[in-house]
Amino acid sequence: MVTVKKxxxxxxxxxxxxxxxxxxxxxxxxxxxKQAGEEIAGEHAEKFFVLRDEKEQEQYKSLLEYVDEDFITLMNEEIERLEDKFRSSLNEHIHVxxxxxxxxxxKRLQQGHxxxxxxxxxxxxxxxxxxxxxxxxxxxxxxxxxxxxPEGEIGFITLHIHSALTNRDLSEVNRHTQLVSELVKRIETYFEISINRKDINYLRLVRHLNHAxxxxxNETYAENQDNLLKVLQxxxxxxxxxxxKLMKIMQQRLQKKVPDAEAVYLTLHIQRIVSGEQKRI
Structure with a gap:
């Protein structure tokens, strides 16, 4: 049972x-x-979100000063749908x-940007x-x-959803996405190729890089692969x-050790990419 304050x-x-x-x-x-002092119960208590963190509360109150009520209602409905879809509570920061x-x-889209x-x-x-x-x-x-x-904005919405689902800071999710993009571009530059973004090997590479x-x-390193490393070399x-080279970039960006075994998986993914691009040419 909760009581209305304002x-x-x-x-x-x-x-x-x-x-x-x-x-x-x-x-x-x-x-x-509702009036101050009234209790919120019954059907009113079945579906609502609670902002507990003091910082989130203040940010949300500030947001209400410039976001109109209809937009707030729409966002509440969308966040509720997301929780139903993923059958999971979302980090409360998504409301802000x-x-x-x-x-x-x-607003930018309405202005033609x-x-x-x-x-x-x-x-x-x-x-x-x-x-x-x-x-x-x-x-x-x-x-x-x-x-x-537009599609570009859908990508940004995706990152917000993932951040709220995994309780990871949005800036961290952004950094990891940018790191994957940088690693892919390094491969393209090194071999002077343009990777087909629809190719199955590109999909596998990107997913592997994210998992890596x-x-x-999380420091959950892969098993030692020394014998295979020598063969691939x-x-x-x-x-x-x-x-x-890619592992060194990862290590610099993440400020954590990348295990030697990662060279095995990256070598195989890169080889598949390069082999596929050569066949395409």
Whole structure:
């Protein structure tokens, strides 16, 4: 049971919570007709979001000063759909981060400004379920607001969703996506090729790089592959040498040791990419 402290609008209430003291409650029609001191219970308590963190609360209150109530309602519905779709609670920061991001993205689009996303391909391949959820969200925004959300913006929405699902900081998710993109470009430059973004080997490479970065961050290293390393060094010397260059970049960016065994997997992925591009030519 929670008690109303202040109604900010029809959908947002500051309340006293028995476990979290003062909280911000977000839910469709939650504040309608409510007065300070009233309890929120029954059907009103079934579907709402609780902002417990004091910093998140203040950021959300500030956001309400420039984001109109209809947009807040739309975002609440979309976040609720995301939780239902993934059957998981989302980090509460998504109420601030994604709402703020999309509000200004829509404003830019309405003013005729384009949105560029150089990491779209890597984002879609790394987080396919989140990307599909972002596509569906964009379609509903088009229906509700009459504004088409471009692919580049769908990529940014994907990162927000992934961040909220995994409780990872958005800046960290962005850094990892950019690192994958940089590593792919290094391969293209080294072999003077342009990798086909639709090729299955490119998909496998990007997914491997994302998993490799996560393993390094979590220090869940792969098993020793010394014997295979020697074979690959002889069979594919160029791919092998490049794999070590990429590992050095990963190590510098992540500030963590990349295990030698990673050279095996990278060499094999690079070799498949290069072999496929040569056949295409």
């Amino acid at each position: 109604v900010l609008n029809n959908n947002v209430v500051i309340a006293e919570h028995p476990d979290y003291d003062e909280v911000v409650l977000i839910g469709k029609g939650l504040g309608f007709g 981060g994604l709402t703020d991001h999309l509000f200004f993205a829509v 384009g949105i560029k996303n150089p990491f779209l391909s890597e984002t879609e391949l790394a987080y396919p379920q989140e990307y599909q959820a972002a596509v569906e969200l964009a379609e509903r925004f088009d229906e509700a607001l009459g504004i088409r959300i 970065i996560e393993r390094v961050e 002889t069979e594919y010397p160029l791919c092998y040498n490049l794999s070590w």
